[in-house]
Amino acid sequence: xxxxxxxxxxxxxxxxxxxxxxxxxxxxxxxxxxxxxxxxxxxxxxxxxxxxxxxxxxxxxxxxxxxxxxxxxxxxxxxxxxxxxxxxxxxxxxxxxxxxxxxxxxxxxxxxxxxxxxxxxxxxxxxxxxxxxxxxxxxxxxxxxxxxxxxxxxxxxxxxxxxxxxxxxxxxxxxxxxxxxxxxxxxxxxxxxxxxxxxxxxxxxxxxxxxxxxxxxxxxxxxxxxxxxxxxxxxxxxxxxxxxxxxxxxxxxxxxxxxxxxxxxxxxxxxxxxxxxxxxxxxxxxxxxxxxxxxxxxxxxxxxxxxxxxxxxxxxxxxxxxxxxxxxxxxxxxxxxxxxxxxxxxxxxxxxxxxxxxxxxxxxxxxxxxxxxxxxxxxxxxxxxxxxxxxxxxxxxxxxxxxxxxxxxxxxxxxxxxxxxxxxxxxxxxxxxxxxxxxxxxxxxxxxxxxxxxxxxxxxxxxxxxxxxxxxxxxxxxxxxxxxxxxxxxx
Ligand code: HEM
Numbered sequence: 001x002x003x004x005x006x007x008x009x010x011x012x013x014x015x016x017x018x019x020x021x022x023x024x025x026x027x028x029x030x031x032x033x034x035x036x037x038x039x040x041x042x043x044x045x046x047x048x049x050x051x052x053x054x055x056x057x058x059x060x061x062x063x064x065x066x067x068x069x070x071x072x073x074x075x076x077x078x079x080x081x082x083x084x085x086x087x088x089x090x091x092x093x094x095x096x097x098x099x100x101x102x103x104x105x106x107x108x109x110x111x112x113x114x115x116x117x118x119x120x121x122x123x124x125x126x127x128x129x130x131x132x133x134x135x136x137x138x139x140x141x142x143x144x145x146x147x148x149x150x151x152x153x154x155x156x157x158x159x160x161x162x163x164x165x166x167x168x169x170x171x172x173x174x175x176x177x178x179x180x181x182x183x184x185x186x187x188x189x190x191x192x193x194x195x196x197x198x199x200x201x202x203x204x205x206x207x208x209x210x211x212x213x214x215x216x217x218x219x220x221x222x223x224x225x226x227x228x229x230x231x232x233x234x235x236x237x238x239x240x241x242x243x244x245x246x247x248x249x250x251x252x253x254x255x256x257x258x259x260x261x262x263x264x265x266x267x268x269x270x271x272x273x274x275x276x277x278x279x280x281x282x283x284x285x286x287x288x289x290x291x292x293x294x295x296x297x298x299x300x301x302x303x304x305x306x307x308x309x310x311x312x313x314x315x316x317x318x319x320x321x322x323x324x325x326x327x328x329x330x331x332x333x334x335x336x337x338x339x340x341x342x343x344x345x346x347x348x349x350x351x352x353x354x355x356x357x358x359x360x361x362x363x364x365x366x367x368x369x370x371x372x373x374x375x376x377x378x379x380x381x382x383x384x385x386x387x388x389x390x391x392x393x394x395x396x397x398x399x400x401x402x403x404x405x406x407x408x409x410x411x412x413x414x415x416x417x418x419x420x421x422x423x424x425x426x427x428x429x430x431x432x433x434x435x436x437x438x439x440x441x442x443x444x445x446x447x448x449x450x451x452x453x454x455x456x457x458x459x460x461x462x463x464x465x466x467x468x469x470x471x472x473x474x475x476x477x478x479x480x481x482x483x484x485x486x487x488x489x490x491x
Pocket of ligand 1: 098099100111114118278279282283286287290345346347350351352412413414415417418419420421422423425426
């Protein structure tokens, strides 16, 4: 097709999608939620779709098969691994972030550090921190069960800060947490194509801020100042812990141990810091989202919960908490984990990739420079693959003989060379959390003042990047005195 179109100068069409309006394109009809992509797919009878927003061309893939072909086939993987240039990113001092780096040598070197520290084998090094944080979570749920949302957040951010810096977060009000959250929220809002005029017309940055019509720099300055602090505070902490002899193992402290003994270059130091800063943003909210989905799924599906608890009681008993060594012996818990990640992929519409060369696929033209996104939420709700996709059914991951089936690919971690490099850490964290909470707690509906069940809404909210369970109430009741003692003894 490529040769033919070059020869005839007639190119194949873009994939189907809604007709763009002048200048704004599809800004007004661009889906606000991932469910709408499934509808678009049905409406335009295609698993590959096309839209334009303020001059940015966006291709969206709704099917796993297409995503595997485009992101992973040896002939295409490289072409689909770049990230779009977002002009506002360097102005906010956010170009340290690996997940938005252009595909190239700088990204490759950072990715290598990530792979060395988060591959399947290395991920096991984090088990003692994961266990300690899960136990703190269990204790928090015992002390103030109604505050399960806060415990969820505390678990995720304290785990990440501990793994990266050995930094002990005291509360979700820790300045490092509040500032990072604010920087990520404002930064994400400004980084989308329509988030700032600087993304649409980069040359506007040459207009002095005092001139009428100049773009606003308020948000940019705020993100820059917050990013500076979020980088400074944990590094100060690491420095002090070396001075005071109170260092605990973590990615950054291990690096400095090495630097002070065998030496390391300044470039390596910068890269390790960049990895640690990136992981806070990449790991925290995604884990919070997955845990929120798990809490909801258990409260709304008591039968699933009972089945999972029966398996834990049979295999582990009630005298100890689960460990990662139990993972292979608890297939139903494994299926609950897979179903949590399927039911609500935390990033329902992927981080944008960018095409580095023109491509021709399924008779469509996909030009170089296009934003390329895939919709994991559309894939994990494909009725052909997952019948009754909006029901929470871990049973879908078993074969007819009652063994776990081979569908163990977690689509929420994405495809190809930019796929989540922390997926082994994320997987063990989520598994341990699920097994430990089910071992100790019954999650159920909360009661109102008259003792009636409070119904749980089934809604999830999407902010353009992440999907989170909408706020709901539920109860955490410790399963037995033995469970309570286990929690208290281990804290
Ligand atoms: C449930 C938890 C998690 C989910 C669902 C998740 C999902 C994702 C997704 C969808 C991407 C973008 C992939 C793409 O662009 O195609 C990503 C990138 C990334 N993730 Fe995760 N993630 C999780 C946890 C983690 C953890 C625990 C770490 C680190 C320990 C991590 C580190 C990263 C990094 C560094 C990137 C950027 C990779 C690159 O651009 O080369 N993530 N993740």
